[in-house]
Amino acid sequence: MADYVISVGTDNAATLEPGASVTCWTADTGGTQYTDLTDTDEITPIADGILTADANGAVPEFYGPDDVTEMYLDANAGAGPRRRTLTTEMRAYTDDTFLPLVGGELAGTVTSVLATSTTVAAASIVDGLDVFDRFRRDASGRMTWGSGAATRDTSLYRDAADSLKTDDSLTVALTFRHLGTTAGFFGEAAVARPTVSGSWSDGSAGASLAAALDTLGLITDNTTA
Structure with a gap:
């Protein structure tokens, strides 16, 4: 991150700015200010998201929002100029917590x-x-x-x-194995497996079979006695 706040004075002399107020933004111009910053304990919020440079003009270490890897620091009440800073906490991006843009492997629910x-x-x-x-x-x-x-x-x-x-x-x-208790074909409603009965000798078994196949939708029974 940007370590120090400086101002440029006479003859372009750089001067450290102790106590300077620093804000963090989503873009180098315009954009939105990040206000949900926390102290290094990752719990204590930083009031209004305003960082205060120490007695040497150094910007303190802080935590930004989750998954934000870069932001723009402004020490001029949001008016700029701003300087881009990258997170120093890059472990999550190198220990398989996040996927790279190309390739990678997921474990768990997405x-x-x-x-x-x-x-x-x-x-x-x-x-x-x-x-x-x-x-x-x-x-x-x-x-x-x-x-x-x-x-x-x-x-x-x-x-x-x-x-x-x-x-x-x-x-x-x-x-293809059907494990259900009903079936229907060619648009017919599903029915339970039909039972065929009767005698082949008198033709009643054939009539029963034709009726069963017709019920399943496998044939259209147009037979006559």
């Missing part, structure tokens, strides 16, 4: 606090190739996919309690 259920929570794009996101997940958990050359066209989302839905095709390359 929570996105978003404005609406349709606000994008995550997206991916192939650099230099795609015009549109190939994948997107919004705050509700709805996921959509596309080619990258056009708007995403495939989705998977929650449509009711205990129910996931896609408006598109689903292909299963390996085993």
Whole structure:
């Protein structure tokens, strides 16, 4: 951080300024003053966020807001000039507490606090190739996919309690195992597994089977006696 407050006097002589009041800002001009500063115990607040230079003009050590790594110090009641200062407490940025801009590994839960259920929570794009996101997940958990050359066209989302839905095709390359107690096909309502009864010799078993398959929606039973 900037260690001392000085003023420039006659013949550009630099003079230390004991007791100078120093404020911290978000930008080198304009911006907003940081007022939530604390003493080195990280608990005791510094009144109005105003630092006071010691008898030698040195700016005291302090703690700024969480996750703020740079700020601009002003010893002229906010009118400038200001000098950029960087935090000396960089341990969190070198001990895997924060991710670098490129790469890195997360351990634990990542929570996105978003404005609406349709606000994008995550997206991916192939650099230099795609015009549109190939994948997107919004705050509700709805996921959509596309080619990258056009708007995403495939989705998977929650449509009711205990129910996931896609408006598109689903292909299963390996085993598909249904563990539920009801099923329905081709738009028919899900029903419990039907029981087939009767005799094959008199044709009643065949009629029962056709009725069962029709109930599941697997066939349309147009047979006659």
